[in-house]
Amino acid sequence: MVLNVLELVGLVAFAASGALAGVRARLDIFGVVVVGLATALGGGIIRDVLLGVQPPTTLQTWYYLSAGAATALIVFAFHPHVARLHKAVLVADAVGLGVFATAGTAVALQLDAPVYTACLIGMTTGIGGGVIRDLLLRSIPLVLRKEIYALAALLGASMVGLGHVLGLPEGPVTAVAATTVVAVRLLALWRRWNAPVARDSA
Amino acid sequence: MVLNVLELVGLVAFAASGALAGVRARLDIFGVVVVGLATALGGGIIRDVLLGVQPPTTLQTWYYLSAGAATALIVFAFHPHVARLHKAVLVADAVGLGVFATAGTAVALQLDAPVYTACLIGMTTGIGGGVIRDLLLRSIPLVLRKEIYALAALLGASMVGLGHVLGLPEGPVTAVAATTVVAVRLLALWRRWNAPVARDSA
Amino acid sequence: MVLNVLELVGLVAFAASGALAGVRARLDIFGVVVVGLATALGGGIIRDVLLGVQPPTTLQTWYYLSAGAATALIVFAFHPHVARLHKAVLVADAVGLGVFATAGTAVALQLDAPVYTACLIGMTTGIGGGVIRDLLLRSIPLVLRKEIYALAALLGASMVGLGHVLGLPEGPVTAVAATTVVAVRLLALWRRWNAPVARDSA
Numbered sequence: 376m377v378l379n380v381l382e383l384v385g386l387v388a389f390a391a392s393g394a395l396a397g398v399r400a401r402l403d404i405f406g407v408v409v410v411g412l413a414t415a416l417g418g419g420i421i422r423d424v425l426l427g428v429q430p431p432t433t434l435q436t437w438y439y440l441s442a443g444a445a446t447a448l449i450v451f452a453f454h455p456h457v458a459r460l461h462k463a464v465l466v467a468d469a470v471g472l473g474v475f476a477t478a479g480t481a482v483a484l485q486l487d488a489p490v491y492t493a494c495l496i497g498m499t500t501g502i503g504g505g506v507i508r509d510l511l512l513r514s515i516p517l518v519l520r521k522e523i524y525a526l527a528a529l530l531g532a533s534m535v536g537l538g539h540v541l542g543l544p545e546g547p548v549t550a551v552a553a554t555t556v557v558a559v560r561l562l563a564l565w566r567r568w569n570a571p572v573a574r575d576s577a
Numbered sequence: 578m579v580l581n582v583l584e585l586v587g588l589v590a591f592a593a594s595g596a597l598a599g600v601r602a603r604l605d606i607f608g609v610v611v612v613g614l615a616t617a618l619g620g621g622i623i624r625d626v627l628l629g630v631q632p633p634t635t636l637q638t639w640y641y642l643s644a645g646a647a648t649a650l651i652v653f654a655f656h657p658h659v660a661r662l663h664k665a666v667l668v669a670d671a672v673g674l675g676v677f678a679t680a681g682t683a684v685a686l687q688l689d690a691p692v693y694t695a696c697l698i699g700m701t702t703g704i705g706g707g708v709i710r711d712l713l714l715r716s717i718p719l720v721l722r723k724e725i726y727a728l729a730a731l732l733g734a735s736m737v738g739l740g741h742v743l744g745l746p747e748g749p750v751t752a753v754a755a756t757t758v759v760a761v762r763l764l765a766l767w768r769r770w771n772a773p774v775a776r777d778s779a
Numbered sequence: 780m781v782l783n784v785l786e787l788v789g790l791v792a793f794a795a796s797g798a799l800a801g802v803r804a805r806l807d808i809f810g811v812v813v814v815g816l817a818t819a820l821g822g823g824i825i826r827d828v829l830l831g832v833q834p835p836t837t838l839q840t841w842y843y844l845s846a847g848a849a850t851a852l853i854v855f856a857f858h859p860h861v862a863r864l865h866k867a868v869l870v871a872d873a874v875g876l877g878v879f880a881t882a883g884t885a886v887a888l889q890l891d892a893p894v895y896t897a898c899l900i901g902m903t904t905g906i907g908g909g910v911i912r913d914l915l916l917r918s919i920p921l922v923l924r925k926e927i928y929a930l931a932a933l934l935g936a937s938m939v940g941l942g943h944v945l946g947l948p949e950g951p952v953t954a955v956a957a958t959t960v961v962a963v964r965l966l967a968l969w970r971r972w973n974a975p976v977a978r979d980s981a
Contacts, residue, residue, distance in 0.1 A: 397721075405728060406721040420627070425824070427833030429629030430690055434697045488834055495838045506915075511708075511718055516915055519801075519810040526809060599923075607930060608923040622829070631831030632892055636899045713910075713920055 377546030378481055381553060382419075383442060385474030389504045390415035390443040392467035394450035399460040400512050404451055410511055411447030412440065418475045418504035425496050426486050465564055468505050468517060473556030476501025476528035477549045480535040484545075490536045497532035498525065501556075522563040531556035579748030580683055583755060584621075585644060587676030591706045592617035592645040594669035596652035601662040602714050606653055612713055613649030614642065620677045620706035627698050628688050667766055670707050670719060675758030678703025678730035679751045682737040686747075692738045699734035700727065703758075724765040733758035781950030782885055785957060786823075787846060789878030793908045794819035794847040796871035798854035803864040804916050808855055814915055815851030816844065822879045822908035829900050830890050869968055872909050872921060877960030880905025880932035881953045884939040888949075894940045901936035902929065905960075926967040935960035 393414030397407035416433045423431035433439040455463050480497025488496060502518050502525055509516040518524045531552040538548030595616030599609035618635045625633035635641040657665050682699025690698060704720050704727055711718040720726045733754040740750030797818030801811035820837045827835035837843040859867050884901025892900060906922050906929055913920040922928045935956040942952035 400721075402721055403723050405725065406723075409720055409727050424626055424828055425834055425838070427629070427831070430627055430685075430694050430698060434627070434694045435691065437693060440697070483834075489839065491841060492834050492838045495844070496834060510712060510914060511721060513715070513717065513917065515917065518813055519804075519806055519915060521807050521810075523809065525813050602923075604923055605925050607927065608925075611922055611929050626828055629831070632829055632887075632896050632900060636829070636896045637893065639895060642899070712914060713923060715917070715919070 377550055378478055381474050381478045381549060385471050385478060385553075386415045386419075386439060386442055387446045388467045388474065389418070389471035389508075390446035391450050392464050392471055392505070393508045394447035395454060395460050395464045395467060396508055396512055396514070397447075398451060398454045399464065404448075407451045408444055408447045410508055411450070412443045413511060414471075414504045414508040415443035415446070416440070416504075417507040418471075418479065418500040418502070421503040422479045422482065422496055422500040425499065426483060426488060428486070465517075466561065469557050469560040469564070471504060472501045472524070472528055472560060473531055473553040474501075475504065476556055477531045477535050477552040480532040481539075481545055481549050484535070484539050490540060493539075494529070494532040494536045497535065498528045501528040501532070522567065523559065524563075527556045527559045527563070530559065579752055580680055583676050583680045583751060587673050587680060587755075588617045588621075588641060588644055589648045590669045590676065591620070591673035591710075592648035593652050594666050594673055594707070595710045596649035597656060597662050597666045597669060598710055598714055598716075599649075600653060600656045601666065606650075609653045610646055610649045612710055613652070614645045615713060616673075616706045616710040617645035617648070618642070618706075619709040620673075620681065620702040620704070623705040624681045624684065624698055624702040627701065628685060628690060630688070667719075668763065671759050671762040671766070673706060674703045674726070674730055674762060675733055675755040676703075677706065678758055679733045679737050679754040682734040683747055683751050686737070686741050692742060695741075696731070696734040696738045699737065700730045703730040703734070724769065725761065726765075729758045729761040729765070732761065781954055782882055785878050785882045785953060789875050789882060789957075790819045790823075790843060790846055791850045792871045792878065793822070793875035793912075794850035795854050796868050796875055796909070797912045798851035799858060799864050799868045799871060800912055800916055800918070801851075802855060802858045803868065808852075811855045812848055812851045814912055815854070816847045817915060818875075818908045818912040819847035819850070820844070820908075821911040822875075822883065822904040822906070825907040826883050826886065826900055826904040829903065830887060830892060832890070869921075870965065873961050873964040873968070875908060876905045876928070876932055876964060877935055877957040878905075879908065880960055881935045881939050881956040884936040885943075885949055885953050888939070888943050894944060897943075898933070898936040898940045901939065902932045905932040905936070926971065927963060928967075931960045931963040931967070934963065 390411040394407050394411035397410040416439065419433045420431045476497050479500025480493050483493035483496045506516050506518060534552035534555065535549055592613040596609050596613035599612035621635045622633045678699050681702025682695050685695035685698045708718050708720060736754035736757065737751055794815040798811050798815035801814035820843065823837045824835045880901050883904025884897050887897035887900045910920050910922060938956035939953055
């Protein structure tokens with residue numbers, strides 16, 4: 376139940392991030408919906424393919440697709456002023472990252488994946504949608520940029536894995552872990568936490 | 578039988594679109610064959626992975642690969658004048674899109690996927706090859722450009738799904754649906770049917 | 780046993796090629812590790828998805844990930860002078876290509892894939908990691924460039940397939956085939972073996 380709500384939140388957030396990035400790239404309404412849906416459904420499809428859930432869950436019921444498409448259309452109609460789009464993409468992406476990384480881990484655990492594997496698949500689920508969005512729009516993937524990204528997803532996934540090992544209730548743990556990822560990612564963006572770049576010679 | 582012929586037509590069309598785009602990007606003969614094969618086989622491999630057909634059909638018999646490679650080599654030897662390559666890519670791509678979106682839906686239905694799921698997988702099969710081609714060549718994916726693309730694929734996939742629900746014979750329905758997609762897509766290109774772009778502020 | 784050692788060599792080589800390319804693209808330490816891991820694990824994950832090994836082997840035990848991450852971190856700390864990075868990427872990529880194309884074929888044969896299918900999956904395993912690296916970093920994929928690449932991978936995969944048909948011992952055959960691929964690829968780079976480019980008109 377908590378998991379279902381979280382998944383929907385992540386889906387809407389990623390659909391919004393994709394649609395906002397599409398508007399920013401001056402795509403028309405179809406392109407915006409395609410990027411929104413690819414971002415929203417991509418992570419979950421990757422998760423299901425890695426776990427052997429075929430056909431993928433998100434292609435089996437109409438409400439995932441509808442929620443994603445509706446979000447993209449609403450963004451298309453009421454997007455923020457273009458100058459503010461970049462920030463909006465980053466915030467929506469942070470929410471999607473946090474929710475999908477942790478809910479993806481929980482789903483993998485429910486399907487009896489080992490804890491270690493579940494954490495990696497969860498992290499991949501969180502990162503996947505954003506990578507697809509950035510590849511389609513030919514921008515530098517967020518996961519390669521200067522602020523903490525994959526590490527935040529791995530942190531959240533590990534919290535869910537740890538909760539599972541300790542036997543804690545899944546719903547609340549996932550919610551707390553997702554919130555942590557979003558907080559870490561937004562803090563990293565806001566404070567411009569940067570990691571070192573390699574020296575020029577060695 | 579009709580389905581096999583259609584699949585071969587789609588494969589040749591997509592191999593040609595990939596090879597033509599490769600020639601246009603000044604690739605050598607190996608690069609042209611690689612892009613041609615990736616475009617021709619990509620959609621079907623995505624379909625099989627989503628449906629759990631492992632290893633994918635197109636990697637199981639030699640004639641898919643041979644037909645794709647032969648097409649790419651013929652294109653390499655006898656491609657149209659470079660100035661006309663862009664149009665040739667678009668036309669070949671439209672044929673591949675139509676055939677793969679509809680034949681992909683029919684294959685998914687044969688493998689007992691629910692109708693709704695089959696339509697989405699069919700649409701993805703149609704779109705997949707072209708997206709791989711455009712990502713490899715670093716061009717803006719056709720699916721994001723201004724003319725109707727994914728919607729045409731979804732239309733054809735839905736026609737096959739509807740025919741299945743109504744119990745109509747699969748072969749002819751698929752052929753008609755494929756032709757419809759190609760016609761819609763070429764009309765959209767020819768008449769430059771555009772969809773609205775988002776306003777600059779809101 | 781020989782196969783496990785080879786896989787580890789390929790993984791380290793691809794992790795190094797990804798990390799070197801990441802340093803060259805001025806990524807920070809996280810980005811370098813992400814590209815290194817995606818390059819090192821990508822090919823094997825594609826292989827496992829095509830063969831229906833779910834979850835993928837490389838996500839099931841900690842040492843693949845650790846070896847890849849450690850390699851990326853070492854490269855980050857002690858990479859060659861930036862001016863020489865491009866050559867280092869190419870050499871590491873050649874080793875990864877050779878090992879993964881041949882070991883991938885051997886793994887597919889062990890999982891009872893037909894010889895023809897196993898060779899194609901092996902070739903894809905070899906090519907896959909490098910394509911992911913180049914797409915993430917938005918460079919022209921090596922597989923499309925002028926020197927022999929996919930053909931070298933296919934040659935090595937076919938040698939393993941032929942050895943299997945002839946009933947030769949798997950380990951040594953794979954090692955010889957991998958060495959052949961690396962030699963062919965490095966020779967092609969060194970001697971600038973080029974294939975013809977299409978004429979401008981026809």
